[in-house]
Amino acid sequence: AGLWLRPSTYPQPGESVREAIVRETLAARNKVGMVDVSTLGKIDVQGPDAGEFLDRVYVNGFKALPVGRARYGLMLREDGIVLDDGTTSRLAEQRYLMTTTTANAVKITQHLEFLLQAVWPELRVQIASVTEQWAAMALAGPLSRAVLQRVAEFDVGDNALPHMGLREGRIAGAPARIFRISFSGERAYEINVPADYGSPVWQAIMAAGHDLGITAYGTEAMGIMRIEKGHVAGPELDGNTTAEDLGLGRLVSGRKADFIGRRALTRPGLADPQRPRLVGFVPIDSRTRLRAGSQIVADSSIPPPVPMIGRITSVCDSPTLGYPIGLGFLSGGLARKGEVLHALFPLANQWTDVRVTEPVFYDPAGERLHG
Secondary structure: OOOOOOOOOOOOOOOOHHHHHHHHHHHHHHOOEEEEOOOOEEEEEEOOOHHHHHHHHEOOOOOOOOOOEEEEEEEEOOOOOEEEEEEEEEEEOOEEEEEEOHHHHHHHHHHHHHHHHHHOOOOOOEEEEOHHHEEEEEEEOOOHHHHHHHHEOOOOOOOOOOOOEEEEEEEOOEEEEEEOOOOOOOOEEEEEEEHHHHHHHHHHHHHHOHHHOOEEOOHHHHHHHHHHOOOOOOOOOOOOOOOOOOOOHHHOOOOOOOOOOOHHHHOHHHHOOOOEEEEEEEEOOOOOOOOOOOEEEOOOOOOOOOOOOEEEEEEEEEOOOOEEEEEEEEEOHHHHOOOEEEEEEHHHOEEEEEEEEOOOOOOOOOHHHOO
């Protein structure tokens, strides 16, 4: 993953990679699992104008975010295209912790430094990359709180640590920050500890959850769960998509303050209702594996060149649902929900009939975040 080596899966003796992926995914869905997320970019933002700075960088607001709370944020390039996403938490009145995608950690740090030095030098803000200073692990699943309570030296109940909340304290004897944030769609906690404590804290949590069936899971299971939940990632943040394309236009609507990329969003090309929007795809036969990179066409009988009306960006065989699924973009978006279209992957000479669905395949109401 960029400059990092990350475990894709943890096969047990005699177990195939596919069997390991299924086991890890279902463990996190039904019991409790843990994944190393230390590679996420982490940027410490401090100063009297930190909230104002973040309001200008993100499409949504952070100046009014209460201390002890986290919020999902989306930032755009100057041309209105999505640059990166992540969560930013308010640690103190004049201090925030921003997270970025793994691949963009350095790029976003450079972007913020340029803004502070060349665009808004009057803002009283300082930033520092702390990606390598903190080890991070996400504890996810219905039993995650039960495991966390065994190693936390403070209350992690729902009143003390609600969804999108954060607390600081000690975990297994180590100083820690706990963020109630979920990428999997399950009840989950992101545990940050100083880097030197990463391995012993991981081992302490695994030992504490042994009798509850805790399972380490890798990037394959993590990717499957984010597709099942319709969460966008690198394949969707490909330098061609806007907030509206990703189904995140609500973050922009109603914002009166200015932010990077706002004016570009009014350009006819970016405001075109026929732009490809995020949707889900499932094969009609519920068996054929979809392929990332497939082009979507409405009529497979016409000779080339065939008009392309969309593309598939992320795919998986969902252990939770029992059939293959995919995320992608389609001209007309969810107005075409229920239509049967065709996914073409010419490199393998594969045509697959697919149905257009909502991009959130699993727990659309988000009830399991609180379960």
